[in-house]
Amino acid sequence: xxxxxxxxxxxASAETDTPAMILVEPQLGENIGMAARAMLNNALADLRLxxxxxxxPNDQATKxxxxxxxxxxxxxxxxxxxxxIADLSHVYATTARDRDLTKPVLSPRAAAAEMHKIIxxxxxxxxxxxxxxxxxxxxxxxxxxAVISVPLNPTFSSINxxxxxxxxxxxxxxxxxxxPQSGMxxxxxxxxxxxxxxxxxxEHLERELDACGFLRPPEKRPAMVRNIRNMFQRxxxxxxEVRTMRGIISGLIRRHQRKQD
Amino acid sequence: xxxxxxxxxxxASAETDTPAMILVEPQLGENIGMAARAMLNNALADLRLxxxxxxxPNDQATKxxxxxxxxxxxxxxxxxxxxxIADLSHVYATTARDRDLTKPVLSPRAAAAEMHKIIxxxxxxxxxxxxxxxxxxxxxxxxxxAVISVPLNPTFSSINxxxxxxxxxxxxxxxxxxxPQSGMxxxxxxxxxxxxxxxxxxEHLERELDACGFLRPPEKRPAMVRNIRNMFQRxxxxxxEVRTMRGIISGLIRRHQRKQD
Numbered sequence: 001x002x003x004x005x006x007x008x009x010x011x012a013s014a015e016t017d018t019p020a021m022i023l024v025e026p027q028l029g030e031n032i033g034m035a036a037r038a039m040l041n042n043a044l045a046d047l048r049l050x051x052x053x054x055x056x057p058n059d060q061a062t063k064x065x066x067x068x069x070x071x072x073x074x075x076x077x078x079x080x081x082x083x084x085i086a087d088l089s090h091v092y093a094t095t096a097r098d099r100d101l102t103k104p105v106l107s108p109r110a111a112a113a114e115m116h117k118i119i120x121x122x123x124x125x126x127x128x129x130x131x132x133x134x135x136x137x138x139x140x141x142x143x144x145x146a147v148i149s150v151p152l153n154p155t156f157s158s159i160n161x162x163x164x165x166x167x168x169x170x171x172x173x174x175x176x177x178x179x180p181q182s183g184m185x186x187x188x189x190x191x192x193x194x195x196x197x198x199x200x201x202x203e204h205l206e207r208e209l210d211a212c213g214f215l216r217p218p219e220k221r222p223a224m225v226r227n228i229r230n231m232f233q234r235x236x237x238x239x240x241e242v243r244t245m246r247g248i249i250s251g252l253i254r255r256h257q258r259k260q261d
Numbered sequence: 262x263x264x265x266x267x268x269x270x271x272x273a274s275a276e277t278d279t280p281a282m283i284l285v286e287p288q289l290g291e292n293i294g295m296a297a298r299a300m301l302n303n304a305l306a307d308l309r310l311x312x313x314x315x316x317x318p319n320d321q322a323t324k325x326x327x328x329x330x331x332x333x334x335x336x337x338x339x340x341x342x343x344x345x346i347a348d349l350s351h352v353y354a355t356t357a358r359d360r361d362l363t364k365p366v367l368s369p370r371a372a373a374a375e376m377h378k379i380i381x382x383x384x385x386x387x388x389x390x391x392x393x394x395x396x397x398x399x400x401x402x403x404x405x406x407a408v409i410s411v412p413l414n415p416t417f418s419s420i421n422x423x424x425x426x427x428x429x430x431x432x433x434x435x436x437x438x439x440x441p442q443s444g445m446x447x448x449x450x451x452x453x454x455x456x457x458x459x460x461x462x463x464e465h466l467e468r469e470l471d472a473c474g475f476l477r478p479p480e481k482r483p484a485m486v487r488n489i490r491n492m493f494q495r496x497x498x499x500x501x502e503v504r505t506m507r508g509i510i511s512g513l514i515r516r517h518q519r520k521q522d
Contacts, residue, residue: 038424043414068417102448102499109435110442151440152431153304156329159427163299166424167431170413174370179412181371187363238363 019115019172020046020126021165022084024140027053027132033064034162035129036071042169045070048084048126049077081128081140089123090115093136093144094164096157101138104146111148112171127168132161190240197242202229205249280376280433281307281387282426283345285401288314288393294325295423296390297332303430306331309345309387310338342389342401350384351376354397354405355425357418362399365407372409373432388429393422451501458503463490466510 021039026032026049036047049056056077065072078084085091092111093103106114115125128144130136141147150167152159159167186192193201206215206225215221237245282300287293287310297308310317317338326333339345346352353372354364367375376386389405391397402408411428413420420428447453454462467476467486476482498506 034421037421040417041413041420066419066421098446100448101446102451102502103446104443104497105446106443107435107440147446149446151435151438152302153434156301158327159302160295160298160327163424163427166420166427170428170431173414174368174412177412179368182365182367185360185362185364185366185408185410187361190363236365241363 016124017119018044018046019119020048020085020088020124021168022048022050022081022126022128023052023161023165024050024081024084024128024136025053025131026129026161029054029058029060030064031132031161032058032075033061033066033068033072034160035165036061036065036068036075038162038166038169040068040071041166042173044169044172045074046126047071047075049075050081050084051079052077053131081143085126085128085143087124088126090118090125090146091128091144092125092146092148093128093141094130094148094150094168095136095141096149096159097135099138099141099147101141103141103144105149106146108148108150108168108171109175111146111168112175115172116175129161129164184236186238187240190238193237193239193242197239198233198237201242201246201249202232204246208249208253277385278380279305279307280380281309281346281349281385282430283309283311283342283387283389284313284422284426285311285342285345285389285397286314286392287390287422290315290319290321291325292393292422293319293336294322294327294329294333295421296426297322297326297329297336299423299427299430301329301332302427303434305430305433306335307387308332308336310336311342311345312340313338314392342404346387346389346404348385349387351379351386351407352389352405353386353407353409354389354402355391355409355411355429356396356402357410357420358396360399360402360408362402364402364405366410367407369409369411369429369432370436372407372429373436376433377436390422390425445497447499448501451499454498454500454503458500459494459498462503462507462510463493465507469510469514 021035021044023032023035026035029052032047032049032052039045039047052058054060056075057072061072062069076084092106092115111127118125127148128136128140130140148168150157150159150164184192205228209215209228215224232245235241282296282305284293284296287296290313293308293310293313300306300308313319315321317336318333322333323330337345353367372388379386388409389397389401391401409429411418411420411425445453466489470476470489476485493506496502
């Protein structure tokens with residue numbers, strides 16, 4: 001049995017219920033392809049380019065998209081940022097540097113939560129990413145409703161364009177994802193041991209440890225038993241593992257008995 | 262005034278209070294460099310390699326690290342996964358595929374929280390990443406205490422090695438980061454308007470709108486005033502913007518008055 005899995009989510013063609021990612025004057029096709037891959041990893045499909053420096057389509061982009069062609073095939077190219085965001089209701093600008101502009105500033109996590117709410121209310125959000133070398137112009141930032149700033153090591157905060165897209169997409173996907181944050185992944189054909197099986201194993205072990213004199217002196221026995229039980233308890237054993245452990249106990253005894261013979 | 266900033270965190274040389282990132286048989290130096298960059302973005306410094314396929318050091322790694330040489334200079338190379346994790350107390354294996362092994366499975370977010378706790382208790386955590394083409398061997402996964410599985414689009418979940426390092430590092434950094442999730446970034450040399458300034462502007466505007474007959478008929482005036490005030494209220498204006506707005510009101514009146522002359 002595998003860990004609980006979320007049912008498949010919005011397909012890549014469902015573009016109206018996911019935020020648009022808008023790359024402004026991206027310089028390298030390679031980064032566009034990697035951004036497309038990062039988008040599809042996070043079930044995002046609406047990629048827009050403003051005046052890509054190497055033109056469009058771009059072979060390098062196809063190569064680095066690692067199979068995310070569905071995103072590249074639906075790319076729309078615009079001649080201005082204003083045209084690229086015309087149909088959107090809420091626009092975020094990703095910036096690393098401080099700008100001399102008064103704007104709300106959000107972490108990717110807060111922006112992701114907000115974008116889910118905006119879509120639930122019938123709005124259309126999008127995120128602007130600047131060119132690799134110098135980011136967004138102040139004119140582009142001004143067009144945005146808010147700024148997204150990724151909290152990173154302040155002494156080394158520059159990230160690659162595709163990595164910025166990945167982090168925004170990742171937070172978007174996590175905010176809509178209901179996979180439990182933790183759990184137990186089980187091997188196939190087994191199940192967690194029940195308490196009767198576990199206690200049966202404890203008693204088997206303690207019987208043999210009494211027999212070989214390990215649980216002495218008697219006044220220390222209760223604490224020793226508690227510690228041993230606790231250790232195995234913590235291991236969260238499966239039914240198969242309990243049987244294996246009982247086999248180990250029996251096997252060790254047989255070896256010991258043979259030596260004594 | 263910029264948005265609140267966190268004080269600089271643990272430097273890259275403080276290796277004992279951050280998790281180790283262990284790349285098992287990485288195939289491309291390029292990916293090692295990008296992983297180093299992603300680590301330093303997130304204030305991680307302890308990079309270990311198990312039998313890198315192209316040997317070590319590697320020029321491509323230096324090139325793609327984009328200045329994260331401090332991480333590359335401190336890389337340690339090992340001949341086995343067991344040797345690479347010998348000094349660690351808790352090891353996580355990143356896997357995309359389901360394995361036929363019973364293990365706790367955590368999201369990157371849950372693992373990050375757990376790793377912070379482990380370090381606070383004096384433990385040393387580390388995360389194993391498999392080779393680009395096929396991930397970790399089951400033998401390597403078996404050495405780990407738990408599995409980290411990134412919740413991603415189930416129909417397109419394969420991510421690049423450096424991107425996997427980025428997502429784990431990002432969650433690690435976010436878990437220890439106290440930057441507010443949202444706030445207002447202010448332009449320099451200004452401050453939020455106080456209510457006297459804002460209400461002064463409202464009254465100025467309403468006086469002029471009364472004068473030009475905009476706020477009619479009288480029975481609709483209260484609702485119109487409320488809606489206009491609310492719109493400006495929502496804008497969260499600075500003291501400078503209030504002055505600018507009052508200038509706009511006066512300017513428009515002067516233009517109107519000139520036309521009437």
